[in-house]
Amino acid sequence: MSSTPPNLTNPGAPPGTAAGNSASxxxxxxxxLYQQIKALITQSLQSGEWKPGELIPSEIELAGRFKVSQGxxxxxxxxxxxxxxxxxxxxxxxxxxxxxEARAQYRFLRLMxxxxxxxxxxxxILEVKRLRAPAEVARLLDVKSGDSVIFIxxxxxxxxxxxxxxxxxxxxxxxxxxxxERLTEYKGPMYGLFETEFGTRMIxxxxxxxxxxxxxxxxxxLNIAAGTPMLNVERVxxxxxxxxxxxxxxxxxxxxxxxxxxxx
Amino acid sequence: MSSTPPNLTNPGAPPGTAAGNSASxxxxxxxxLYQQIKALITQSLQSGEWKPGELIPSEIELAGRFKVSQGxxxxxxxxxxxxxxxxxxxxxxxxxxxxxEARAQYRFLRLMxxxxxxxxxxxxILEVKRLRAPAEVARLLDVKSGDSVIFIxxxxxxxxxxxxxxxxxxxxxxxxxxxxERLTEYKGPMYGLFETEFGTRMIxxxxxxxxxxxxxxxxxxLNIAAGTPMLNVERVxxxxxxxxxxxxxxxxxxxxxxxxxxxx
DNA sequence: AAGTGGTCTAGACCACTTT
DNA sequence: AAGTGGTCTAGACCACTTC
Numbered sequence: 001m002s003s004t005p006p007n008l009t010n011p012g013a014p015p016g017t018a019a020g021n022s023a024s025x026x027x028x029x030x031x032x033l034y035q036q037i038k039a040l041i042t043q044s045l046q047s048g049e050w051k052p053g054e055l056i057p058s059e060i061e062l063a064g065r066f067k068v069s070q071g072x073x074x075x076x077x078x079x080x081x082x083x084x085x086x087x088x089x090x091x092x093x094x095x096x097x098x099x100x101e102a103r104a105q106y107r108f109l110r111l112m113x114x115x116x117x118x119x120x121x122x123x124x125i126l127e128v129k130r131l132r133a134p135a136e137v138a139r140l141l142d143v144k145s146g147d148s149v150i151f152i153x154x155x156x157x158x159x160x161x162x163x164x165x166x167x168x169x170x171x172x173x174x175x176x177x178x179x180x181e182r183l184t185e186y187k188g189p190m191y192g193l194f195e196t197e198f199g200t201r202m203i204x205x206x207x208x209x210x211x212x213x214x215x216x217x218x219x220x221x222l223n224i225a226a227g228t229p230m231l232n233v234e235r236v237x238x239x240x241x242x243x244x245x246x247x248x249x250x251x252x253x254x255x256x257x258x259x260x261x262x263x264x
Numbered sequence: 265m266s267s268t269p270p271n272l273t274n275p276g277a278p279p280g281t282a283a284g285n286s287a288s289x290x291x292x293x294x295x296x297l298y299q300q301i302k303a304l305i306t307q308s309l310q311s312g313e314w315k316p317g318e319l320i321p322s323e324i325e326l327a328g329r330f331k332v333s334q335g336x337x338x339x340x341x342x343x344x345x346x347x348x349x350x351x352x353x354x355x356x357x358x359x360x361x362x363x364x365e366a367r368a369q370y371r372f373l374r375l376m377x378x379x380x381x382x383x384x385x386x387x388x389i390l391e392v393k394r395l396r397a398p399a400e401v402a403r404l405l406d407v408k409s410g411d412s413v414i415f416i417x418x419x420x421x422x423x424x425x426x427x428x429x430x431x432x433x434x435x436x437x438x439x440x441x442x443x444x445e446r447l448t449e450y451k452g453p454m455y456g457l458f459e460t461e462f463g464t465r466m467i468x469x470x471x472x473x474x475x476x477x478x479x480x481x482x483x484x485x486l487n488i489a490a491g492t493p494m495l496n497v498e499r500v501x502x503x504x505x506x507x508x509x510x511x512x513x514x515x516x517x518x519x520x521x522x523x524x525x526x527x528x
Numbered sequence: 529a530a531g532t533g534g535t536c537t538a539g540a541c542c543a544c545t546t547t
Numbered sequence: 548a549a550g551t552g553g554t555c556t557a558g559a560c561c562a563c564t565t566c
Contacts, residue, residue, distance in 0.1 A: 069537045091544030205527040210518035211475040211493035229475035229493045254474035263469040355563030
């Protein structure tokens with residue numbers, strides 16, 4: 001927490017002089033002040049200076065620290081809020097986003113019951129083990145093929161009805177000490193555990209969805225017939241800096257549920 | 265295009281006095297000025313005062329028209345741009361968004377080839393007819409059951425390979441004169457035709473995705489075996505004012521394609 | 529040169545929450 | 548009363564496009 005202002009392209013420009021960020025020579029890596037501020041705030045989030053759920057400094061305080069106007073800090077935070085990295089609360093302050101909230105629960109679980117509200121979800125851990133990253137997983141996680149990864153297999157049930165069979169691969173280097181016991185004991189969303197216990201926060205993911213037929217193993221776990229049509233959902237999740245830190249393959253039963261999506 | 269300013273909660277408040285929007289009595293339907301401006305601009309978009317692809321008045325001109333500062337208009341337009349209703353172009357102006365652009369093509373078509381770039385898409389219209397809205401369609405379109413709707417069935421091919429069988433239902437009142445010939449002749453995205461020829465612009469949609477097995481009819485159309493797993497995608501599209509104006513049911517073959525989604 | 533959106537500042541006041 | 552984010556204004560200058 002240094003009190004000296006970090007490197008800004010345009011530090012301490014006097015008012016009325018406006019930027020200065022500009023024309024002088026060729027500025028190859030030019031970016032607006034508020035983008036630089038945004039990057040600095042993101043660094044503090046990433047480094048853990050402010051942890052999930054905590055209050056970050058007020059706009060006025062950050063403006064003082066960075067030697068810019070409150071409006072510039074505001075614009076930076078506006079974008080961070082739009083990306084769900086922070087949450088603004090009028091009168092209280094700005095908080096680091098966390099997966100420990102009903103609000104953010106269903107951002108990463110798009111399977112909804114056809115009727116009624118999201119139900120109680122249960123989690124059964126089938127398997128947790130270390131293994132060498134398969135080529136495809138290594139490629140997606142951006143690690144060397146053969147690097148240590150943690151493999152998890154689990155079944156999720158909605159209101160007691162098993163609906164999802166899921167396999168996960170996590171970089172071993174980031175999740176040392178993750179055990180089946182730890183996962184089984186933990187109540188709440190898995191991403192909450194990841195952020196609290198391992199300091200890795202998922203902020204974005206991409207999913208590829210296909211239709212497949214249930215194999216024998218999956219059918220047995222879900223009490224359905226082999227050959228039942230299911231959604232195959234492949235996810236890659238990213239943390240700060242667009243670094244991939246989770247690969248997931250889920251098989252979703254959609255007899256009484258559907259994958260909900262918004263296009264806009 | 266009246267020059268008299270419309271009804272604002274806080275018209276012509278002198279500077280330094282700030283809003284005035286406030287405490288005085290109970291303002292039950294209070295909303296910030298920029299939200300009111302945003303609603304007024306949206307009305308002009310909806311009414312066709314500015315048509316898709318056209319330039320809207322500059323921020324300064326709108327500020328003058330509405331008797332507010334440029335900053336307030338800017339914030340209103342910022343939100344409209346975030347919702348993809350308009351597109352800002354530095355140095356040129358702000359344009360009404362349109363479906364006639366590569367940029368907006370793949371916002372409403374999420375099926376991607378597993379490898380490489382989106383390919384050439386072809387369209388075969390199988391059927392166009394008027395019928396009375398089935399109960400479920402009527403409910404989703406928010407019309408009376410039995411009201412006239414236009415039904416369309418088509419097959420879409422990527423690079424000559426048939427991949428999608430799709431059925432659409434449109435309110436008959438909004439799409440008078442829509443024929444199979446018109447749909448077949450038209451080159452480009454169907455939503456482009458809707459906005460240009462019928463004045464109805466789709467701005468948002470929700471999709472529910474399930475896994476199903478191909479029936480005999482679908483299998484024949486796509487040259488696959490009955491019982492092949494497919495994505496069943498049910499879409500409801502909305503125009504200005506969150507009014508539903510299209511119901512769609514697509515069956516997607518995902519042997520060499522996938523439904524791409526971003527979670528954030 | 530003129531016009532557009534984009535950035536930055538400074539200051540005022542409002543709405544909300546906590547002390 | 549004090550502190551926070553939310554709204555609104557006014558003015559300056561920059562970056563980009565067109566004339």
